[in-house]
Amino acid sequence: MTNAQQDQAPRRQLVAGNWKMHGNAALLRNIISNLLDKEDLPEQVDVLLLPPFPYLSLAAELIGDQRLLLGAQNLSEHEQGAYTGEVSADMLSETGCGYVLVGHSERRELYAESDALVAEKFVIAQRAGLRPILCMGETAEQHERELTEVIIARQLQAVIDRAGIGAFATAVLAYEPVWAIGTGKSASPEQAQQVHAFIRQTIADVDARIAGQIQILYGGSVKPDNAADLFVQTDIDGGLIGGAALHADQFMEICNAG
Ligand code: PEP
Numbered sequence: 001m002t003n004a005q006q007d008q009a010p011r012r013q014l015v016a017g018n019w020k021m022h023g024n025a026a027l028l029r030n031i032i033s034n035l036l037d038k039e040d041l042p043e044q045v046d047v048l049l050l051p052p053f054p055y056l057s058l059a060a061e062l063i064g065d066q067r068l069l070l071g072a073q074n075l076s077e078h079e080q081g082a083y084t085g086e087v088s089a090d091m092l093s094e095t096g097c098g099y100v101l102v103g104h105s106e107r108r109e110l111y112a113e114s115d116a117l118v119a120e121k122f123v124i125a126q127r128a129g130l131r132p133i134l135c136m137g138e139t140a141e142q143h144e145r146e147l148t149e150v151i152i153a154r155q156l157q158a159v160i161d162r163a164g165i166g167a168f169a170t171a172v173l174a175y176e177p178v179w180a181i182g183t184g185k186s187a188s189p190e191q192a193q194q195v196h197a198f199i200r201q202t203i204a205d206v207d208a209r210i211a212g213q214i215q216i217l218y219g220g221s222v223k224p225d226n227a228a229d230l231f232v233q234t235d236i237d238g239g240l241i242g243g244a245a246l247h248a249d250q251f252m253e254i255c256n257a258g
Contacts, residue, residue: 009213010044011213011214011215011237012044012045012046012215012237013042013044013045013046013215013231013237013238013258014045014046014047014048014069014172014215014217014237014238014258015045015046015047015048015238015239015241015254015255015258016047016048016049016050016071016099016133016217016238016239016240016241016245017031017047017048017049017050017241017245017246017251018050018073018101018104018219018240018241018242018245019050019051019052019073019245019246020052020073020106020242021052022052022246023051023052023055023246024055025055025058027246028049028051028055028058028059028062029062030248031049031245031248031251032049032059032062032063032068033062034248034249034251034252035047035068035248035251035252035255036066036068038252040256041067041255041256042255042256042258044258045238045255045256045258046067046069046238047067047068047069047255048068048069048070048071048099049063049068049069049070049071050071050072050073050099050101052073053072053073053087056070056072056092056095056096056097057095057096059096060095060096060097063096069098069099070096070097070098070099071097071098071099071100071101071130071131071133072087072092072097072099072100072101073100073101073104074087074100074101074102074104074107075087075088075089075092075100075102075121075124075125075130076088076089076121076124077117077120077121077124078124079124079127088124088128089124089125089127089128089130090128092128092130093128093129093130097130098130098131099130099131099132099133099172100121100125100130100131100132100133101132101133101135101174101240102118102121102122102125102132102133102134102135103118103121103122103134103135103136103155104135104176105135105137105176105178105181106181109178115154115155115158115159116158116162118134118155118158118159119158119159119161119162119163120162122134122159122162122163122167122171123162123163123167126163126167126170126171131170131171131172132171132172133171133172133173133174133217133240134155134156134159134171134172134173134174135174135176135219135240136151136152136155136156136173136174136175136176136199137151137152137175137176137177137178137181137219137220138151138152138177138178138179139178139179140178140179143177143179148177148195149195149198152175152195152198152199152202153202156173156199156202156203160206165203165206165207165210166207166210168203168207168210168214169210169213169214171214172214172215172216172217173199173214173215173216173217174216174217174218174219174240175192175195175196175199175216175217175218175219176218176219176220176240177195177220179220180219180220180221181219181220181221181242182221182242182243183220183221184221185220185221186220186221186222186223186226186230187218187220189226189229189230189232189233189236190233192218192230192233192236193233193234193235193236196216196218196233196234196235196236197234197235199216199235200212200214200216200235215237215238216235216236216237217236217237217238217239217240218230218231218236218238218239218240219239219240219241219242221243222239222240222241222244222254223244223250223254224244224250224253224254224257227239227253227254227257227258228257231257231258238258239254239258241254
């Protein structure tokens, strides 16, 4: 048990489905009706949907006042202005989002988002009342070179420096080893727990209270058959799910594993 875990109320679990650029309105309707039909979602689990931008309004409408959460996969680092094609934090907030991903490895890799840009997006999200989910993780090469903690510490510190540790009271963290995303090769529960404990301890070194309450999700090939073993780990508070979130039945099973 880390220092951060002593004398803390139990953290709720959060299971988030990141569709990336997949799916359509029919899939959204199917997934939401599946989730809303079932009355057996565990009480301690919150379910967050992260569909592509064009489906956010429909998702908000379908969710209504039910207990599902809604978020976006990305946002602009600017508050407003002549940024063709971009979407602002206020727009997301007005559309019904409560959460937004920042620093997903696909944004870092494919769109060259730097630690500084990710930190900017984190700040802008919070300014609009959104909870950023800060994604962090090492590549396969960094993993092989045993640089996991170095990389995570760097990605985390950039945001602590820009936003201040207090900002983490209304944020979520996600450990997503890049080598496990979409590869079918998940980190083992022990491997993931070790990195999650490191992340929590890094926060605890600055603020033990925030470290004890912050949710740290695991993402990277979470499936119905490995979700429960991952989610039961002390420092794993749910998952960020890609591929399996596109299948209503699999996503439901993963939510039930929380
Ligand atoms: C993700 O997109 O963040 C992710 C973890 O994907 P997958 O579950 O498919 O590995």
